[in-house]
Amino acid sequence: MSNILQFIVDETRQILLQKGETVTDITLETEFLTDLPMDSLDLATLIVSLEMHTGLDPFRSGFKTFYNVGQLVELYESIEN
């Protein structure tokens, strides 16, 4: 599992735990807003945490569409490489 993927999975679990939600299964295909009990502010929290962790902001140049974990991982890995 890549570092980014591991961070996204751990951070997502942490954000949900703070809401009193426990999620066991998060895969590359998991969609944030439909498969998980997340709302848009939870997703914003994840993005802020990712920026702090990686120092990268793939959204600096504008909106980027992503729905699932794999697509978010790809956004960060495409900047890193």
Added chain:
Amino acid sequence: MPLMKHVIVSGGSKGLGLGIVKSLLQNGYHVSTCSRTKTNAMTELEDIYSCFQWFPCQIGDAQQTADFVKSACEWAQDVPLWAVINNAGVAKEGVLASFPNLESDDLLQVNLNGALYLAREVLRVFLRQNSAGRIVNISSIIGTRGYTGLAAYSASKAGLDGLTRALARENGRRNITVNSIAPGYLDTEMSSTLSDNKRQQIIRRTPMHRLGSVDDITPAVTFLLSDGAAFITGQTITIDGGITN
């Protein structure tokens, strides 16, 4: 005993912003503020209060705003960010038909985009902290009532009230409240350009028969930051001596 709460005030080096900074310090908050240039008042307050810090920042510049919030939070160390007062603003007068686009662009960049950029950075801190928080936008009665020669200013302040209502809806579930304070005509540097005729006209039309002072506004700011205001959000509090009544 200082409160363990950090408040950021934009444009706190003079006028209403300076009054807000002083009032928050007197109420025990840790306060950081910014402006383009450092005034003597900022140096004096830094000498008196260890829980106060000034930073240079051009509000309206997104990168400078991000850097300012980062530096201010680093300065505050383990005192969590509790609130931002979006106070920085400029006023430029002239009928729109002859008002240079460059001037209205600059005004909107500071008064509206500047507040939006600062709110964005502060909201990101609140999310990181997983904390409640307060945002207070200093708008103006000019935003709702308009004033001849202040079209761009009026638009910027009306925009601020819209920003307040939208952010209140967006962030309420995180216990982050967002409110506007709309002062009437204040006796500050910003109103010093009013002609004596206009000034007297405003005073005549104001039920309280005077211009407002900074001290008329600051208690509302401290109230909105208090526990008693936890359920107030998306509102505009008008403080104008009754002129818009």
